Amino acid sequence: MRGLGAFLLGMVLVLLLRSTALSPLAARGIVVDVLAFATVFWALRYGAVSGASFGFMIGLAADLDATHWMGRHALVLSILGYAIGRLARTFERESGRTQLVLIGLAVAVHQAWVVPFELGGLEGLGSGWPYLLGRVFIGALATAPLGALLLTAARRVTGRSVFGHALVNPG
């Protein structure tokens, strides 16, 4: 029950952040990809099943918030959540560098998948690839250091490990 509460609270917080504080930045082209960051965090902390479920649910909510192409966020975020969750045990999860790389990669994959939909598919990608590259690059550059910094700050403030004693399901 507590897990479900945290799951829902996390989702609400991320969606609120995305639609309020981060939306003016996004409209200026600086996409802080809080969806990818939250999915990485969830997958590292709770494992593959929770990571995939969180990615799917938050992606679905983001899809509903958009006007077209339902399922695009849900698809990539659930796969990312699952993949990172599966690999979580092989990483040094508390390392800032690991977090930086993982968040950066997740943002890059997420943006590289969703932006072509905004550009109108493969047809729009022909002339829109510089925009796509810009979004991937700026997104990763804006989100990864911010995310890693946030996790480091959380560790320092609480004095506890963010992932070290977390429950990771075998799946």
Place this chain on the structure above:
Amino acid sequence: MGGFLPPAERRSSALVALYVATSLLLLAAGERLPQAMLRGVGAAIFAPLDHVIMTVDRVMGSWRENRELHGRVAVLELENSRMRTLAAEDRALREQLGLPGYQGLTLRPAEVLALAGESAASATLSAGAQQGVHPGDAVVTSDGLVGRIGEVYPSLSRVVLLTDQNAGVACEVESTGVLGVLRFAPTPFPRLLLTLVPFADTVSVGQRILTSGLSRRYPRGIPVGRVVRLGTAEGGLTQEIEVASAARLTRLRHVFIVPGPADLGVAP
């Protein structure tokens, strides 16, 4: 393949396969689902939380905005007195020419609760059907046109902003009357373009773009933007006129809804 994996991993793989299949199904057939209803439920759930966060943000910005507004009111008061004189003159001249008089706009204020999408293509407003909002009503700020109402819920509504690819606005260039249609172009980079303007029409950088009134959805004379760049459209038959929007679409706080003609539907 599944037989080689432990049961827990098989279950998790099956779950992810289910998520992937559902996502693909939604991508293929999602447009046929009643998305407006689902979005309405989502908007209703998030509205109180959006209110709280936006209130904090607005309290922080209100002091500076208040100071700016005081200065602006003083300037507008002076301009208003000059406009009253011109309006009286305009009325008299129109009467002599037998032209119909100008109809003033009814403005209904509303608060912007949230912007949606990475490129901010829509926004949620704090006014809905209970406040008399209808699909198709124009939405403006004091700077200019923002978009039109796309979906209406009981106490909320959703604006299709100018930055939505499906939003087209019939426009004219101020003072010259050159006509065109304003559209959002996502490639090669996101921008607003005044399309369908032939080369025979002269347009200059810096000229203001207003709604032409040729689309009944938007009343005539609402500022839309300013010309920032001229070029040739794909195909070479018309001009490609890049427009900077008059309304600051990235910093929407309050907007005004302009009721449109009652017999218009939702389609653009």
